[in-house]
Amino acid sequence: MVVIQSSELVTPALPLERRTLYLSNIDHQVFFHVEWIMVYDSIDNPRDWIEKLRECLAKILVPYYFLAGSFKLNDENGRLEIDCNGAGVVFTRASMDATIAQLHNLRDPDPLFRKELITLPRNVESIQDLPLLTLQARKFQCGGIALGICASHVAMDGFSAYNFLHDYTKIVRGCQEFFPNPCPDRSRLLPRSPPHTSYDHKEMQRLTEIPPKVLFDPRSFSPELDHTNLAFKVLEFTAGMIQSLKNTVLGSQWIKRPSTFEVLAAHIWQARTKSMDHLAPGDPSKLFLVTSTRGKLDLPENFCGNAVVGASCVDATAGEIRRQSLAFCVDRVRRALASTGTEDYIRSQIDWCELHRGMIDIPGGTIITPWWKIPFQDLDFGFGRPSYVTPVVNDRAEFVVIVSNCKNDGGLGVFLAMEKERMPSLEANLLSCF
Numbered sequence: 256m257v258v259i260q261s262s263e264l265v266t267p268a269l270p271l272e273r274r275t276l277y278l279s280n281i282d283h284q285v286f287f288h289v290e291w292i293m294v295y296d297s298i299d300n301p302r303d304w305i306e307k308l309r310e311c312l313a314k315i316l317v318p319y320y321f322l323a324g325s326f327k328l329n330d331e332n333g334r335l336e337i338d339c340n341g342a343g344v345v346f347t348r349a350s351m352d353a354t355i356a357q358l359h360n361l362r363d364p365d366p367l368f369r370k371e372l373i374t375l376p377r378n379v380e381s382i383q384d385l386p387l388l389t390l391q392a393r394k395f396q397c398g399g400i401a402l403g404i405c406a407s408h409v410a411m412d413g414f415s416a417y418n419f420l421h422d423y424t425k426i427v428r429g430c431q432e433f434f435p436n437p438c439p440d441r442s443r444l445l446p447r448s449p450p451h452t453s454y455d456h457k458e459m460q461r462l463t464e465i466p467p468k469v470l471f472d473p474r475s476f477s478p479e480l481d482h483t484n485l486a487f488k489v490l491e492f493t494a495g496m497i498q499s500l501k502n503t504v505l506g507s508q509w510i511k512r513p514s515t516f517e518v519l520a521a522h523i524w525q526a527r528t529k530s531m532d533h534l535a536p537g538d539p540s541k542l543f544l545v546t547s548t549r550g551k552l553d554l555p556e557n558f559c560g561n562a563v564v565g566a567s568c569v570d571a572t573a574g575e576i577r578r579q580s581l582a583f584c585v586d587r588v589r590r591a592l593a594s595t596g597t598e599d600y601i602r603s604q605i606d607w608c609e610l611h612r613g614m615i616d617i618p619g620g621t622i623i624t625p626w627w628k629i630p631f632q633d634l635d636f637g638f639g640r641p642s643y644v645t646p647v648v649n650d651r652a653e654f655v656v657i658v659s660n661c662k663n664d665g666g667l668g669v670f671l672a673m674e675k676e677r678m679p680s681l682e683a684n685l686l687s688c689f
Contacts, residue, residue, distance in 0.1 A: 258351075259347060260349060262374065266313065275336050276339055276439055283409070284615060286409055290406075291645060293643075293644050295402070301398050308402075312423070319437055323344050325342045325385075326409075327383060333612075345390070347391040355401070364645070368648070376405075382473045390402065412563045436557055437557050437558075438555045454603050457569050462613050465612075486674070488671060488672075489671075490668065491667075521588045523655055523669065524621055524623070527621050528577055532680075541616070545564075546595055548601050551595075566595045627667050
């Protein structure tokens with residue numbers, strides 16, 4: 256039996272000056288929420304810990320005041336903004352008459368987890384009513400806690416979300432002499448004046464003709480996802496399997512010292528392309544790799560926003576990726592990552608978006624996020640580290656997330672989706688080489 260004990264808006268513990276936060280062209284590309292759960296096994300006094308989580312949320316929202324704000328659409332320029340009005344963050348206390356073990360395997364994606372462990376915005380008619388952040392703390396019979404998070408990607412990327420949660424853990428643990436100081440200012444991500452592009456940006460699609468009220472329609476966010484035709488899996492790749500992929504690539508003449516991300520991304524891309532039998536040999540097999548710009552744009556270390564771009568390969572054909580070696584695919588991955596290695600390229604993409612109000616042309620492609628590089632698995636609120644951290648089922652079939660297996664043994668999990676009739680082929684293409 257599931258019981259929602261309370262759901263409330265938690266506002267910052269201190270009154271704050273109201274202001275408007277400018278959102279960058281990178282922020283505008285990610286108008287969706289990201290949902291994930293962190294599972295903490297049996298702990299002492301879980302009910303007391305949940306009360307402390309709620310109490311300390313109000314405290315952390317003082318420096319992170321913008322997360323307690325609301326979206327608004329600027330009618331003059333059609334841009335999305337955050338009204339830092341202290342509206343609050345949704346915090347839900349819940350319990351379940353079951354143990355974590357009785358939920359079967361939390362490592363297997365299940366639509367039930369999204370419905371039961373995440374507090375989802377419902378009946379949202381206005382952009383102002385779409386919360387930037389919700390937290391749910393659910394207690395189980397075994398004493399374990401699942402912390403479900405639903406966060407607007409517009410407000411922060413993965414590294415920023417980690418920094419917020421890391422600062423939150425310190426407040427909960429009662430760390431002394433600790434004063435979080437996040438920087439949500441996006442001024443270093445402003446387009447140039449006048450905006451100008453140095454690249455053709457084939458990875459982008461133009462959205463100039465779509466009215467902002469349609470582009471940022473909050474009703475596009477639905478708690479009831481249409482994923483009936485999708486199968487979801489988390490496939491485990493051991494350290495030995497990853498090394499085997501590297502050894503395969505090292506047998507080639509032109510790839511030296513391939514990284515874990517390079518070989519896994521190339522392997523996933525090739526396997527997905529082989530399984531997407533609706534793609535003709537001459538059709539493009541688009542790849543996007545989420546990569547950070549933090550060290551390239553001189554952003555402050557405490558920056559809280561979106562500092563990621565999609566390194567892309569959009570000129571390879573499906574036939575080419577199916578036919579060529581893994582080393583060939585690694586080479587294309589490496590080139591894609593190198594393409595975002597300069598400030599000029601990133602500035603050019605920001606300016607392109609200013610001119611064309613566009614975003615990455617993802618549909619039909621594969622976008623891979625190296626989530627394991629963000630140490631969510633180390634977040635300790637005072638009752639130990641999570642036993643597992645995972646995204647939940649979504650409706651974005653193109654998204655692949657590489658996650659930590661929380662075992663500290665060099666292995667990783669690959670969270671992915673595929674049409675149900677193609678999933679057996681995808682699993683075979685990913686695992687049959689081992």
